[in-house]
Amino acid sequence: MKSIYHRALGEQFHRLHPEMQKKYGLTSKQNLMVLGQGRMTEIRGTNPFIRPLLQIGVKDYLIFAERGKDVPFTLENYVYADEQGRETVSWIRRFFFPYAIRGFDAAMRYDEERKCIVDDLGKSGFVQTELDLHVTAQGGLYMESKAVNVDGILSMITPKTSVYEHYDEVEGAFRVHVHAEHPLLGTLLMYEGMVHTEFLPMTYKNIPERGVID
Template sequence: MKSIFQQALGEKFNQLHPEIQKKFGISSQDKIMILGQGRMTEIRGTPLLLRPFLHIGSKDHLIFAERGKNIPFTLENYAYADEQGREVISYIRRFFFPYAIRGLDAAMYYDEEKQMIVDELGKSASLSSVLDVDVTKEGGILIHSHEMNVKNSYKINGPLTSLYEHYDEQEQAFRIHVHVEHPILGTILMYEGLVHIEFLPMTYSYIPERGIL
């Protein structure tokens, strides 16, 4: 079984750095999970007066209002096949601020009809977007979101996300840069940092609730 990123990239997948291939190449057949730990050098974005409104999305792990530097971070990836037989990988991110722990959760699957990855956002999967995936000259992975939808029913003029990730040979870790931008409000959230990962055995009892998250 190919991972969703192998399906989306095709032959281009082989152009990724070997460590990026390992990280983005896991599938349900591997029966493993990824645990990542690191720090975000900086988390910024959203004008100060608008940040209180972001608390609305924090309960669903869609967005959060806290900002800062040198923030501890964890990532969990679970790859499995859902009830429809689709290959799925969940992303569970936690940011450990001094007075709060905030989350960004998502689940991705490959849409055969669109021939693209669909990203379902938040614990409730209330929002979704379609992802373009590409490979950089350095063997990193580049992901852009577009077509933000509410429950796959109608499109909204929502924020779009760009993710760039590459492997740092010297640190033997992954450098991540994420930028969430609204067409009118500008940068909603930007974070970047260094993450070390390990691969661990997984059983389906470890997959968080909601099946996907």
């Protein structure tokens, strides 16, 4: 059984660094989760005068207004079959600011008809993107959104997101860079940092609920 990323990349998958292949090659059959812990060197973006507007995305773990440097960070990836039997990978990101814990969540799956990764953003999945994936010369992975749907309607004025990740052999950790840019407002959110990762046993109790906002 191939992972959703292996299916999207095809033969390119084998050009990933071995540690990247291990992480992005996980399937639900292995019953493993990925736990990442690290720090984001810097989180920036969005004009300070309009940052309060981003608070509308906080409850859905879609976006947030806080900014800072050297911010503690965790990432949980769960690989499971969703209610429709589709192989799905959750991305549960938490940023630990001095006075708040913020989230940026997503669930990815491979769409057979569109032949690409589909990314449902936030806990609700209200915003959905299609992703282009490419392997870099250094064995890293670059993902970029190419189409955005809001509640099923194609939108041309929603943010586009790019994610770049590669394995740092000296540090024994993954380096990540995420950039969300709005066509009118510019950079909404950008963060980069280092994450140390371990693989842990997973049970069905770990699978996150989708479409439920506290």
